[in-house]
Amino acid sequence: MSAFVTPVVLVVGVGFIAAVILTLAAKFMAVPVDETAAHIREALPGANCGACGYAGCDDYAAALAADPQGVAPNLCTPGGASVASAIGTLLGVDAGASDPMVASVMCSGLTELTKRDMEYQGYKTCASVKQFFGGPNSCKYGCIGYGDCVEVCQYDAIHICNGVALVDRDNCVGCTLCAKECPQGIIHMIPAKSRVFVSCSSKDTGKHTKDICEVGCIACKLCEKACKFDAVHVVDNIAKIDPVKCVNCGLCAKACPRDIIHMIPKPKAAKPAAAVAAKAEAAAQ
Numbered sequence: 001m002s003a004f005v006t007p008v009v010l011v012v013g014v015g016f017i018a019a020v021i022l023t024l025a026a027k028f029m030a031v032p033v034d035e036t037a038a039h040i041r042e043a044l045p046g047a048n049c050g051a052c053g054y055a056g057c058d059d060y061a062a063a064l065a066a067d068p069q070g071v072a073p074n075l076c077t078p079g080g081a082s083v084a085s086a087i088g089t090l091l092g093v094d095a096g097a098s099d100p101m102v103a104s105v106m107c108s109g110l111t112e113l114t115k116r117d118m119e120y121q122g123y124k125t126c127a128s129v130k131q132f133f134g135g136p137n138s139c140k141y142g143c144i145g146y147g148d149c150v151e152v153c154q155y156d157a158i159h160i161c162n163g164v165a166l167v168d169r170d171n172c173v174g175c176t177l178c179a180k181e182c183p184q185g186i187i188h189m190i191p192a193k194s195r196v197f198v199s200c201s202s203k204d205t206g207k208h209t210k211d212i213c214e215v216g217c218i219a220c221k222l223c224e225k226a227c228k229f230d231a232v233h234v235v236d237n238i239a240k241i242d243p244v245k246c247v248n249c250g251l252c253a254k255a256c257p258r259d260i261i262h263m264i265p266k267p268k269a270a271k272p273a274a275a276v277a278a279k280a281e282a283a284a285q
Contacts (some may be wrong), residue, residue, distance in 0.1 A: 036090065037065035043086040044076055047154060049175035051077040064091065074098040077174040078155075100192040101174035103158065103167045107143040107186050108199040108260050111163035113214040114139060130183045138212035141184065141202045149178035149187060169264070194243045195264040196253060203236045215260050226255035 040061040048056035052075035054063060063071045068091040074084035080100055088095030115138040120129055126148040134140040145163040157171035158178050165178075165187070179187040186201040198217065202209050206218030219237040226232075231245035232252045239261065241252070253261040 034062070034065050037061045039090055040064050040087055043079075043083055043090065045079045045083065047078045047173075047175055049078060049154070049177050050180070051075070051174065051176045068093055072096065077101055077176065080173070101176075101189045102169050102172045102192045103174070103176070103178050103187050104190050104197050104199075105143060105158075105165045105167055105187050106197070106199055106201040107141075107164055107184075108215045108262075109137070109139060109142040109164060109213050110161075110215075111145075114142065114163075115212045127183045139202055139204070139209075139216065141186070141204070142200075142213070142216075143186060144184060148181050148183070152177045152181045191243050193248075194241075194246060195248045195266065196241060196246055196250060197262055197264075198239045198241055198260060199262050200238060200258075200260045203238055205237060209237075215258055217260055218258060220257065222255040222257065223252035223261055226251045 038061075041057060044057040044061060046057055050056065052060045054060040054075075060071075060075065064073060064087060073087040073091060073093060074081075074096050076083050076087075077100070081095070081098065084095040084098060116136050117133070117138050118136050120132065120136045122128065122132065124146045126135075126144040126146045129135045129144050129146060135144045137144070143164045145160055145165070147160045147165070149158050149165050150160060154175070154177070155171050155173055157168045157173070158165055159168070160166075165182075167178075167187075169192070174189060174192070176189055179189055184201070188197075190197055200215070200217040202213070202216045204212075204216070206220065209216035209218050217238050219234050219239070221234050221239075223232045223239050224234055228249070228251065229245050229247055231242045231247070232239055233242075234240070239252070239256075241261075248263075248266075250263045253263040
């Protein structure tokens with residue numbers, strides 16, 4: 001009997017001692033949890049995109065909790081105004097105003113509109129292709145088109161179409177991941193309210209651009225002359241628009257002979273729910 005009882009007692013005793021040690025360790029070695037940071041983390045979308053300037057949502061939440069007066073609560077671009085407001089409420093601070101941002105690809109060089117210097121057969125990522133003589137396209141400033149930006153986008157907001165990345169503004173949350181991933185640096189973040197942008201990044205001379213691309217900016221300055229608000233200037237052979245001064249009039253887009261200044265149509269105003277219901281009722285009768 002003792003041969004059976006003794007091992008059981010030893011096992012139970014060892015287990016009890018281990019439980020006591022673990023309990024004491026959990027009590028005396030516990031890391032304090034910042035409840036404020038935890039609540040902020042719950043309010044954040046969890047994209048961990050780094051658009052706020054921090055390594056991820058956890059770091060941003062910790063920074064806000066540690067310095068609510070010094071760290072702005074509206075840095076989370078994917079979360080937008082609703083998240084900023086929630087964080088402001090938690091911290092008792094003014095969330096402040098923030099303009100939503102969207103990604104825009106500054107290139108219109110579709111495959112059929114540009115010349116190529118070679119056919120690349122290696123590992124097909126934009127980063128690797130760029131290391132090989134700057135890529136297969138004659139224009140060394142444009143979109144390489146192998147979709148590194150597509151791979152990092154978590155919102156299905158960017159796709160490769162005919163060799164060029166195109167952004168779906170309805171899906172884009174302004175997280176900046178695609179802009180950071182682009183080895184060409186041609187994906188720019190612009191205010192969502194800006195409906196005019198230059199879809200080209202070439203710094204080549206107008207003559208050279210004409211030879212290799214049917215839609216590249218030739219630095220003719222017609223857009224600059226057409227603008228009545230001093231919002232467009234040609235710098236380094238490429239037209240650039242100041243979103244602060246731009247009023248979305250579209251005069252520059254109309255003047256551009258290369259059609260690389262794009263004017264995004266203004267969204268149609270939603271009809272009042274009452275009007276929609278009345279129309280549906282009339283149709284039913």
